[in-house]
Amino acid sequence: xxxxxxxxxxxxxxxxxxxxxxxxxxxxxxxxxxxxxxxxxxxxxxxxxxxxxxxxxxxxxxxxxxxxxxxxxxxxxxxxxxxxxxxxxxxxxxxxxxxxxxxxxxxxxxxxxxxxxxxxxxxxxxxxxxxxxxxxxxxxxxxxxxxxxxxxxxxxxxxxxxxxxxxxxxxxxxxxxxxxxxxxxxxxxxxxxxxxxxxxxxxxxxxxxxxxxxxxxxxxxxxxxxxxxxxxxxxxxxxxxxxxxxxxxxxxxxxxxxxxxxxxxxxxxxxxxxxxxxxxxxxxxxxxxxxxxxxxxxxxxxxxxxxxxxxxxxxxxxxxxxxxxxxxxxxxxxxxxxxxxxxxxxxxxxxxxxxxxxxxxxxxxxxxxxxxxxxxxxxxxxxxxxxxxxxxxxxxxxxxxxxxxxxxxxxxxxxxxxxxxxxxxxxxxxxxxxxxxxxxxxx
Numbered sequence: 001x002x003x004x005x006x007x008x009x010x011x012x013x014x015x016x017x018x019x020x021x022x023x024x025x026x027x028x029x030x031x032x033x034x035x036x037x038x039x040x041x042x043x044x045x046x047x048x049x050x051x052x053x054x055x056x057x058x059x060x061x062x063x064x065x066x067x068x069x070x071x072x073x074x075x076x077x078x079x080x081x082x083x084x085x086x087x088x089x090x091x092x093x094x095x096x097x098x099x100x101x102x103x104x105x106x107x108x109x110x111x112x113x114x115x116x117x118x119x120x121x122x123x124x125x126x127x128x129x130x131x132x133x134x135x136x137x138x139x140x141x142x143x144x145x146x147x148x149x150x151x152x153x154x155x156x157x158x159x160x161x162x163x164x165x166x167x168x169x170x171x172x173x174x175x176x177x178x179x180x181x182x183x184x185x186x187x188x189x190x191x192x193x194x195x196x197x198x199x200x201x202x203x204x205x206x207x208x209x210x211x212x213x214x215x216x217x218x219x220x221x222x223x224x225x226x227x228x229x230x231x232x233x234x235x236x237x238x239x240x241x242x243x244x245x246x247x248x249x250x251x252x253x254x255x256x257x258x259x260x261x262x263x264x265x266x267x268x269x270x271x272x273x274x275x276x277x278x279x280x281x282x283x284x285x286x287x288x289x290x291x292x293x294x295x296x297x298x299x300x301x302x303x304x305x306x307x308x309x310x311x312x313x314x315x316x317x318x319x320x321x322x323x324x325x326x327x328x329x330x331x332x333x334x335x336x337x338x339x340x341x342x343x344x345x346x347x348x349x350x351x352x353x354x355x356x357x358x359x360x361x362x363x364x365x366x367x368x369x370x371x372x373x374x375x376x377x378x379x380x381x382x383x384x385x386x387x388x389x390x391x392x393x394x395x396x397x398x399x400x401x402x403x404x405x406x407x408x409x410x411x412x413x414x415x416x417x418x419x420x421x422x423x424x425x426x427x428x429x430x431x432x433x434x435x436x437x438x439x440x441x442x443x
Contacts, residue, residue: 014220018136022145024191025088025133027184028125029149029360031095033156034181035064035118041165042174049174050108062388063112067119068126069384075124076377077240079131080370085197087128087373092189095121099182103175118181123384127377134364134372135200138220139432142365143307149360150353151300158293200433204369243367243375251366251437254424256379258316259359260386261417265323265410266352268390269345292349299353307357311429316358319351320418326351327411331404358425359383365428365436 039046043057052060071091079087098117105111130149137145164177196218202211243252269292303315326344330336367375397406428436 011220014218017218018138018145018220020191021136021195022133022148024188024195025129026148026152027188027191028088028092028122028129030152030156031125031181031185031188032068032122033153033158034160034184035099035115035122037157037160038164038178038181039064039115040161041168042177045168045174046111050106050111052108056108060108060112060115063115064119064122065384065388067116067121068123069119069381069388071120071123072126072380072384073123073240073374073377074120076127076374076380078124079128079373079377080201083197084128084132084135084201084373085195087124088132088192088195089189091121091124091128092185092192095125096182096185096189099179099185102179102182105175123377123380126380127373130360130364130376131201131367131369131372132198134433135198135369136219139430141308143312143361143429144304146361146364147300147304147307147357150357151297151304154293154297154300154353158297200369240374240378242371243378248367248371248375250424252375252378254420255363255366255375256382257420258362258417258425259379259383261320261413261420262352262356262359263383264386264390264413265327265348266356266390267387268393268410269348292345295346295349296353296356299350300357303354303357307361308429311427312358312361313425313427315354316362316425317418317421319355320414320421323348323351323355324411324414324418327407327414331407331411334404362425362428365431365433366426368437369433 039061043061046052046060047057050056075087075091095118098114098121101114102111105114130146133149134142134146160181163180167177168174196214197210199211199215199219202208202214242248307315326348330341330344363376363379364372397409401409426436
C-alpha cells in the first residue's frame with residue numbers, strides 16, 4: 001500500500017525527504033571538520049594531564065587524518081559492494097562508540113587509537129555519503145546540494161575550535177570537550193534510521209523492482225528516474241582495481257590530482273597562517289587564521305549560490321591559474337609591501353575555497369554508480385596525503401628553504417592542478433549523472 005503522504009502531497013514529501021537526507025549526510029562532513037578543530041585548543045591541557053611530548057601531541061592531532069586515509073578507500077569498496085544504506089549506518093555507529101570512549105580514556109596510547117578509529121569512520125563517511133547524496137539529488141540543484149559539504153567542513157572546524165577554546169578557558173575537562181562530538185554523531189545516527197537504499201545502486205546491481213519502488217517514492221524528477229532506468233546493470237564489484245582499469249582511469253587521475261592539488265596548499269597555509277604571515281612582517285595571531293577561514297566560507301557560499309547557474313568549469317579552471325599567479329608573485333617579489341601580501345593571501349583563501357567546492361561536486365558526478373564509492377574513497381585517501389604533506393612539511397620547508405622557495409613549490413603544485421583541469425575538467429551543469437559520467441569511461 002502506498003504511503004498516504006505521497007498520494008496526497010508527493011512533492012512536499014519528496015522535498016522533506018531530500019532535506020532530511022541532505023542534513024544527515026552533510027553532517028558527516030561537518031563531523032570531519034569538528035574533530036579536527038576541537039582538538040587544537042586543548043592540546044596544552046592534554047600534554048599536561050597525559051604527560052605528552054611534542055611528538056605525542058603531533059601524533060595525536062594526526063591520528064584522525066591517518067584514520068581517514070584508511071577508512072575512505074575501505075568504505076568505498078564496501079559501499080559499492082554491499083550498498084549505501086548499510087554503510088552509512090555502520091560508519092556513524094562506529095563513530096558514536098569511538099567518540100564516546102573519549103569521555104573515559106586516560107591513556108595517551110588509547111586516545112590515539114580512539115582518534116584513529118574515529119578517522120576511519122569519517123573516511124568511510126566520505127565514501128558513502130557523497131555518492132548517496134549525488135544519487136538522490138535532482139540534476140538542477142545537485143551542484144548546490146553537494147557544495148554544502150565544503151561549507152559543512154569549514155563550519156564544523158570553526159565552530160568546534162571556538163567551542164573548545166571557550167570551554168577550555170573556563171576549565172571544562174578535555175574529556176567532555178573531545179567527547180562532545182558523540183552527541184552530534186548520535187543525532188545523525190538517529191536521523192539516518194529508516195532512510196532507503198540508493199535506487200541507482202540497486203539498479204546497477206540488477207534489482208530493478210526495488211529500485212523503481214524507491215525511485216517512485218523518493219526521487220523528485222520523472223526525468224531523473226527515466227534516465228537511470230536506461231542504464232545497463234553492471235557486474236562490477238567495486239574493487240580497487242576497477243578504478244585503475246582502462247575504463248575508469250582518466251576519471252580517477254583527474255579527480256585525484258585535482259583534489260590533491262587543492263588541499264595541499266590549503267592545509268599548509270591555513271594551519272600555519274600566522275607563521276606564514278610572520279615571514280612578511282605580519283602577525284595576526286588567531287585573527288590571521290580566522291580571517292582566512294572566514295574568507296573561505298564566503299567563497300564557498302558564493303559558489304553554492306551560483307554553481308547551478310554558471311556551471312562547473314568557471315569555478316574550476318580560472319581560480320587555479322589566478323592562484324598560480326599569486327604564489328609566483330609572492331615567491332619572486334622579495335620586497336613586496338605587507339599590505340599587498342595580506343590581500344593576496346586573503347584572495348588565495350577565497351579562490352581556493354571556490355575551487356574546493358568542486359572537490360565535493362565532481363567526484364559524485366563523474367564516477368559512475370558501479371565505482372562511485374570506491375573511486376571517491378581512493379581520491380579522498382590521496383587527498384589526505386596531500387593534506388598531511390601540506391601540514392607537516394610547510395613549517396619544515398620555511399625553516400630549511402625559506403618562505404619564497406616554499407611558495408614557488410606551492411605554485412608548482414597549483415600549476416599541475418590548473419593544467420589538468422584546463423585539459424580535462426568537464427562542464428556538468430544540468431546534466432544527469434549518466435550524462436556527467438559519459439565520455440569518462442572507455443568502452
